[in-house]
Amino acid sequence: MDKKNFEAWLESVSVSFLTLTDPQKNETLDHLIGLSGAVQLRHLSNNLETLLKRDFLKLLPLELTFYLLKCACTEVWQAACRQLGWQIDDSIQSARHWKMIYLKAKLRMKQLKEQEAFETSSLIGHSARVYALFYKDGLLCTGSDDLSAKLWDVCTGQCIYGIQTHTCAAVKFDEQKLVTGSFDNTIACWEWSSGAKIQHFRGHTGAVFSIDYNDELDTLVSGSADFTVKVWSLSAGTCLNTLTGHTEWVTKVILQKSQVESVMHSPGDYILLSADKYEIKIWPIGREINCKCLKTLSVSEDRSVCLQPRLQFDGRYIVCSSDIGLYQWDFASYDILRVIKMLDSANLSLLSFGEVFALLFDTHYLYIMDLRTERITGRWPLPAYRKSKRGSSFLAGDTAWLNGLDGQNDAGLVFATSMPDHSIHLVLWKENG
Incomplete structure (x- = not known):
């Protein structure tokens, strides 16, 4: 499966878990309609929490799970570093590398503000x-x-x-x-x-x-x-x-x-x-x-x-x-x-x-x-x-x-x-x- 097809398939998996279509969810909604105010909201929250927290990554092949997590974490830390103004070298695909840069730079910014740098x-x-x-x-x-x-x-x-x-x-x-x-x-x-x-x-x-x-x-x-x-x-x-x-x-x-x-x-x-x-x-x-x-x-x-x-x-x-x-x-x-x-x-x-x-x-x-x-x-x-x-x-x-x-x-x-x-x-x- 190439990257484009993989991303499309992953999106469809996510949507299926976040859309209320199965009988169990419909039954929950029907029951909630008869409730009022805060009770309805509380009941909605309690019943949907377990449904929406299901881990779709467990359904993926192991190598695809690792690939997804690695890419996501690296991109997240790179984006955080860009917000601090650092020019990102995309050839370094290490989440730990960019995480350490971000944390050190963030600490320096805090020290600069507090006159401790x-x-x-x-x-x-x-x-x-x-x-x-x-x-x-x-x-x-x-x-x-x-x-x-x-x-x-x-x-x-x-x-x-x-x-x-x-x-x-x-x-x-x-x-x-x-x-x-x-x-x-x-x-x-x-x-x-x-x-x-x-x-x-x-x-x-x-x-x-x-x-x-x-x-x-x-x-x-x-x-x-x-x-x-x-x-x-x-x-x-x-x-x-x-x-x-x-x-x-x-x-x-x-x-x-x-x-x-x-x-x-x-x-x-x-x-x-x-x-x-x-x-x-x-x-x-x-x-x-x-x-x-x-x-x-x-x-x-x-x-x-x-x-x-x-x-x-x-x-x-x-x-x-x-x-x-x-x-x-x-x-x-x-x-x-x-x-x-x-x-x-x-x-x-x-x-x-x-x-x-x-x-x-x-x-x-x-x-x-x-x-x-x-x-x-x-x-x-x-x-x-x-x-x-x-x-x-x-x-x-x-x-x-x-x-x-x-x-x-x-x-x-x-x-x-x-x-x-x-x-x-x-x-x-x-x-x-």
């Missing part, structure tokens, strides 16, 4: 204010006004490397090197293992607030207080292009591949985004001198609304917070897809934006927003600290859980910020038993 710790080692933070794969890099940069293992709290640098306004690292943007208007590339300066980039006339780089392209980009964005050769240290058009400090640059098609770009094209207080500019990452801005995005033409110093771009969507709420643009069309307005948007800042959750914060709390309802589903108290106007002294940690809790991705760093006593305050997921 996180724990805190501190990293101590700098002797002056920490201005710059960058996180990757369980490692946190900190750049300080004490002319040093340190690399920390977040899980153990141990400092792995320490390098003498210039004063750091921005940092980014990989396994071999550290790149720093400085208040001395320059950028430098350092080798972790020796602490040696590999390359020095000179050309900005203001502090360098943001950097990004790509080894495949051999390209470094930087945003500065001199209102410009510069494109550099990462290996040679030479400036390839200076992009103008901003009229405020450029506080964020992002170098990313496009994942969508439009009139101006194709999937796989590298795109540069730069942001100031009021505008986000989109550039092709070409080597031509007369590079033209593809598009300028803003939330108010009269500059009455300020953008917050945090920008997110994943190749499909651009997300930024402002004084009046969160904005999400479609990168293919540049249309605004969504505006999430909140009561206290002027003081709320965006940390990270996923498919299911967004992570936000102000000077008092860390907030988890469910993007399906646009409601705050949890919060966590934060100690008193100073929010950077450039958005560099705070960051989100591991963000996979923002696309849906899967029972495993609720681990590691959630949030980090620098403190007035020169320490770094960490918020981490509390381990679940």
Whole structure:
């Protein structure tokens, strides 16, 4: 019997048990007609209970019973997981697997609501204010006004490397090197293992607030207080292009591949985004001198609304917070897809934006927003600290859980910020038993 015929046969079996047609049921109904009110209902309930509770699965062949129960249970738990926002891998046909994911995720949601999901710790080692933070794969890099940069293992709290640098306004690292943007208007590339300066980039006339780089392209980009964005050769240290058009400090640059098609770009094209207080500019990452801005995005033409110093771009969507709420643009069309307005948007800042959750914060709390309802589903108290106007002294940690809790991705760093006593305050997921 194929699946389609089996399902049709199963439905007919179910209907036969739930329809009052046999003489015994008719006799029961005839008797009940003569009863009144509550007595009739009670008698109906008592007499039909045994008739309607007969287990039709016992009439099926054993292998069909097992098949039915397995499929039903798996689909039920998968559906429950989908309601929590998790993307289901249909190749995993294990009810126990999806049940465990659901129960773990449900527990986390309860803990988030009751402020029991996180724990805190501190990293101590700098002797002056920490201005710059960058996180990757369980490692946190900190750049300080004490002319040093340190690399920390977040899980153990141990400092792995320490390098003498210039004063750091921005940092980014990989396994071999550290790149720093400085208040001395320059950028430098350092080798972790020796602490040696590999390359020095000179050309900005203001502090360098943001950097990004790509080894495949051999390209470094930087945003500065001199209102410009510069494109550099990462290996040679030479400036390839200076992009103008901003009229405020450029506080964020992002170098990313496009994942969508439009009139101006194709999937796989590298795109540069730069942001100031009021505008986000989109550039092709070409080597031509007369590079033209593809598009300028803003939330108010009269500059009455300020953008917050945090920008997110994943190749499909651009997300930024402002004084009046969160904005999400479609990168293919540049249309605004969504505006999430909140009561206290002027003081709320965006940390990270996923498919299911967004992570936000102000000077008092860390907030988890469910993007399906646009409601705050949890919060966590934060100690008193100073929010950077450039958005560099705070960051989100591991963000996979923002696309849906899967029972495993609720681990590691959630949030980090620098403190007035020169320490770094960490918020981490509390381990679940």
